[in-house]
Amino acid sequence: MTTIRMIDIAVNFTDNMFKGIYNGKQCHIPDIAAVLTRAWTAGVDRIIMSGAARAERATSGSMTVEWAAIEQAILDDGCRARWNVTGGSLEESKEALAIAETDARLFCTVGVHPTRCKEFDESGDPEKHFQALLSLAKEGVEKGKVVAIGECGLDYDRLHFCPSEIQKKYFEKQFELAHDMKLPMFLHMRAAAGDFCDILEQNKDRFCGGVVHSFTDSAEDRDRLLSFNNLFIGVNGCSLKTAENLDVVKSIPVDRMMIETDSPYCEIKNTHAGVHLVKSKWPSKKKEKYDQDCIVKGRNEPCLVRQVLEVVAGYKGIADVDQLSKNLYHNTCSLTIIQSPNTSSEPIPCCETHQVNAAEAALNWQAENAIAQNRVLHKIAASQTRLEAKMVSFDTMDAAIADLKNRIQVLHEQLLHIATSIHDFAQSSELFRQKQQEKKSLEIQLASL
Numbered sequence: 001m002t003t004i005r006m007i008d009i010a011v012n013f014t015d016n017m018f019k020g021i022y023n024g025k026q027c028h029i030p031d032i033a034a035v036l037t038r039a040w041t042a043g044v045d046r047i048i049m050s051g052a053a054r055a056e057r058a059t060s061g062s063m064t065v066e067w068a069a070i071e072q073a074i075l076d077d078g079c080r081a082r083w084n085v086t087g088g089s090l091e092e093s094k095e096a097l098a099i100a101e102t103d104a105r106l107f108c109t110v111g112v113h114p115t116r117c118k119e120f121d122e123s124g125d126p127e128k129h130f131q132a133l134l135s136l137a138k139e140g141v142e143k144g145k146v147v148a149i150g151e152c153g154l155d156y157d158r159l160h161f162c163p164s165e166i167q168k169k170y171f172e173k174q175f176e177l178a179h180d181m182k183l184p185m186f187l188h189m190r191a192a193a194g195d196f197c198d199i200l201e202q203n204k205d206r207f208c209g210g211v212v213h214s215f216t217d218s219a220e221d222r223d224r225l226l227s228f229n230n231l232f233i234g235v236n237g238c239s240l241k242t243a244e245n246l247d248v249v250k251s252i253p254v255d256r257m258m259i260e261t262d263s264p265y266c267e268i269k270n271t272h273a274g275v276h277l278v279k280s281k282w283p284s285k286k287k288e289k290y291d292q293d294c295i296v297k298g299r300n301e302p303c304l305v306r307q308v309l310e311v312v313a314g315y316k317g318i319a320d321v322d323q324l325s326k327n328l329y330h331n332t333c334s335l336t337i338i339q340s341p342n343t344s345s346e347p348i349p350c351c352e353t354h355q356v357n358a359a360e361a362a363l364n365w366q367a368e369n370a371i372a373q374n375r376v377l378h379k380i381a382a383s384q385t386r387l388e389a390k391m392v393s394f395d396t397m398d399a400a401i402a403d404l405k406n407r408i409q410v411l412h413e414q415l416l417h418i419a420t421s422i423h424d425f426a427q428s429s430e431l432f433r434q435k436q437q438e439k440k441s442l443e444i445q446l447a448s449l
Contacts, residue, residue: 004043004325007332008305009234010213010260011047014092017264017299020290026379028290038282038295039302045329047302048109048186048260088113088151090129093136100145107336109186110137111150111177115161117170130173137181147336149178150186151213154199157190164195172199178207184335185210187231193221200228209335214262215239219248226256232331236260237268237300240311246273250315254327259308267300268307277314278307 012018013032020028039047093110100106110133112119123129140146152174154167178185187210189196212225213234225231233252236259239245261267268275282304284297295301309328313321 004306004309004322005045005329006043006259006305006309006325007046007048007329008039008044008261008263008302009048009211009258009332010236010262011302012262012264013047014095015264017296020287022287027287028296031290031292034292035301035303039305042280042303042306043325044302044305046332048107048332089116089119090133090136093133097136097140097143097145100140101143106145107147108140108145109148109150110140110146111148111152111174111186112170113151114153114155114167114171114188115158117166118162120170120173121166130176133174134177134180137177137183141181141183146181146183148184148186148210149174149181149207150210151188152185153188153190153212154192154196155188155190156192156195164192167192168195168199171196172203175203175206178210182208184208187212188214189217189221189225191217193217193224197221197224197228200231204228204230211258211332211335213258213260214266216241216245217248219251222248222252226252232256232258232335234258234260235312236262236266236308237272237304238262238266240268240274240308240315241272243273246311246315249312254316254318254324255331257312257328258332259305259312259328261300261302261305261308263300263302263304265300267298267304268311274311274315277311279310280306 016022018032018035019030020026036047089112093108093112096108097110100108112133120126120129137146137149152171154164154171155162156164156167174185177183185207189212207230209230209232211232211234214236215222215225215233216238222233225233233256235249235252235257239249268278283294285291285294286297287299290296295303309321309325313319313324316324318324
């Protein structure tokens with residue numbers, strides 16, 4: 001589309017919507033490859049991909065993403081795209097690292113989301129669970145893949161998933177990971193600014209920096225976060241919803257900001273205050289009328305981070321959108337150990353030491369995706385078979401109805417014949433009775449002679 005280069009710092013590719021499943025119903029095939037093609041065309045250069053589904057949804061479990069198709073799309077496009085995969089739990093952090101190993105352009109984080117922190121206690125041995133996270137982080141750093149700790153923090157909007165005391169306990173615990181690994185933090189703050197900032201203050205010497213993603217809080221909360229000179233603020237569609245939101249974002253310095261979609265959620269809707277500043281648009285269709293060349297209506301995706309960039313530029317009064325994108329891009333690179341992508345259009349090969357493992361991981365993802373595709377095809381075939389059976393059943397019913405009509409017609413004709421016979425018989429009986437009476441009358445007359 002243009003030479004603008006962006007990094008979407010928050011994408012939930014493990015969400016079922018990117019597998020074509022909405023509210024438990026399969027509406028279309030998994031389409032991450034098509035989503036990425038649109039993102040790269042829009043100027044997205046890297047993606048920080050969340051390995052955690054939202055807590056209110058089922059745990060993502062075994063991830064059936066289209067890695068073979070994705071890798072082929074990377075080769076076909078020749079784009080220098082890099083992704084960062086963030087973990088939301090121990091298991092999802094493992095999955096995130098496995099995804100990152102499929103290509104040198106992929107990176108990941110290790111950590112536990114605030115709404116998932118009960119997993120420490122539920123594991124039966126919280127310290128062992130923490131050591132497993134630490135071990136995984138070390139493994140990832142050695143492989144050059146783990147670039148941050150997270151997604152961790154506090155979420156008081158969803159305390160029904162995890163009580164505040166447990167969230168605070170294990171948010172603070174994860175600063176040990178950041179300190180031991182010398183890594184920045186990928187942070188989550190929702191309706192908890194007071195406790196969140198207090199914990200940051202208490203642990204400010206235990207982490208080198210971080211980004212508070214999907215910021216939707218007040219100007220006061222913004223300023224409190226900005227008082228930590230090693231923190232950035234992530235902005236998405238939900239950050240641009242109201243006029244008040246726009247005013248809050250306007251005062252975030254460009255050198256302290258990052259942009260994101262948090263897709264498939266947090267899109268810029270037509271009702272949002274900043275929508276009039278959006279310039280880039282894509283054709284969309286409902287999920288029931290899926291078209292891989294269109295975005296799914298109501299589902300956010302990485303290409304739409306360009307709209308976030310446009311609204312931020314428009315409301316800040318920045319005419320040079322290209323320079324703004326470069327500044328935001330630099331912010332994200334400066335926070336992590338990821339180097340700026342090289343200008344070559346050739347795909348970056350994985351580190352030779354890990355090529356075999358990466359190839360095996362890619363094959364595993366390919367196999368899982370094939371299974372998912374086969375399940376969808378099986379459902380379609382089964383539906384078609386049931387439909388054909390119903391059609392056959394309808395044909396049989398039509399034939400039976402036609403036969404029944406014929407039999408009713410025959411019976412009707414027979415009944416008419418019987419009725420005619422009865423009528424004839426009745427007439428004959430009446431004539432016979434009359435003759436009998438005449439006979440008796442004659443007999444009486446003869447007897448009187």
